[in-house]
Amino acid sequence: MKKKLLKHIVFLFILLTFGGCVNEMDMIDHEQNFDPDIELFVLPDPIKAIFEFDKSINNIYDRSNILSHIEFLYSNRKTRKLLIFLMESGIRINFYKFPAGSESKNEAQCKPSFIITEIGFNGSNHITFENLLHELLHLYAYLNYKTYTDGYYAACEEYEVRVLTDLIMSRDFKGLVFEYQGMKSVSGDSIYSDYQEWLKTLINAYNYNSNLIVRKFQMYGVFCITNFLDFSDKENKFSLQITDFNHYTPLLLKVFWQGF
Numbered sequence: 001m002k003k004k005l006l007k008h009i010v011f012l013f014i015l016l017t018f019g020g021c022v023n024e025m026d027m028i029d030h031e032q033n034f035d036p037d038i039e040l041f042v043l044p045d046p047i048k049a050i051f052e053f054d055k056s057i058n059n060i061y062d063r064s065n066i067l068s069h070i071e072f073l074y075s076n077r078k079t080r081k082l083l084i085f086l087m088e089s090g091i092r093i094n095f096y097k098f099p100a101g102s103e104s105k106n107e108a109q110c111k112p113s114f115i116i117t118e119i120g121f122n123g124s125n126h127i128t129f130e131n132l133l134h135e136l137l138h139l140y141a142y143l144n145y146k147t148y149t150d151g152y153y154a155a156c157e158e159y160e161v162r163v164l165t166d167l168i169m170s171r172d173f174k175g176l177v178f179e180y181q182g183m184k185s186v187s188g189d190s191i192y193s194d195y196q197e198w199l200k201t202l203i204n205a206y207n208y209n210s211n212l213i214v215r216k217f218q219m220y221g222v223f224c225i226t227n228f229l230d231f232s233d234k235e236n237k238f239s240l241q242i243t244d245f246n247h248y249t250p251l252l253l254k255v256f257w258q259g260f
Helices: 002-032 036-041 060-075 077-088 129-144 154-172 191-204 210-228 234-239 242-247 252-258
Strands: 051-053 092-097 108-111 116-121
Touching: 051 060, 060 077, 060 129, 077 129, 077 154, 108 129, 116 129, 129 154, 129 252, 154 191, 154 210, 154 242, 154 252, 191 210, 210 242
Parallel strands: 051 092, 092 116
Antiparallel strands: 108 116
């Protein structure tokens, strides 16, 4: 009886020892195959350092909201490159809120610069993920394309930013609910659903193809700019010219296929 008990104890000891070795090997193997992208969900200090807050954003909620949106952008491989580009360009970005009682109907705006760029939001409710992405794309366009840096074809630049925002949101952030920026739903009008189908066509296109872009970009762009933008805003009235679309050549939209 004692011999049998001793055998069971020895067997149990061997089993536990072997099991421990296996678990340890599993842990070592897990560490060797650790996905480095997990660490990238934390916003690195060098990128965080390019963002500043004006005193108009004076509460923790608004600041935390903006930073969480930036971290979410960084969590995606494609939009992470946008943030890395902005960091490497050496610019700084200062966030602010529109003054109380502002008459502007814009939800947000970007005042781009090669030194300090200002991005403003028209109230806490407009500090949204898509609005932040939209304004960062304005800055990217300003830094990369001399045509847009010099202020030419502003209507095309504005609509490229809107369409690219919708494309990125639809492809890379499917789980988020957002309002399309390149078109709005109009009662009794099929153009909204047509616009959505166009986005799907572009998303499914393997490579950049200007034939899929130019004609419908011009059509939807003219409709959007004339119907949905606030032309009581002097900046819009004098900078956004419908005739710009006659000369449209895709610039910013190429990023969707070629990357930042």
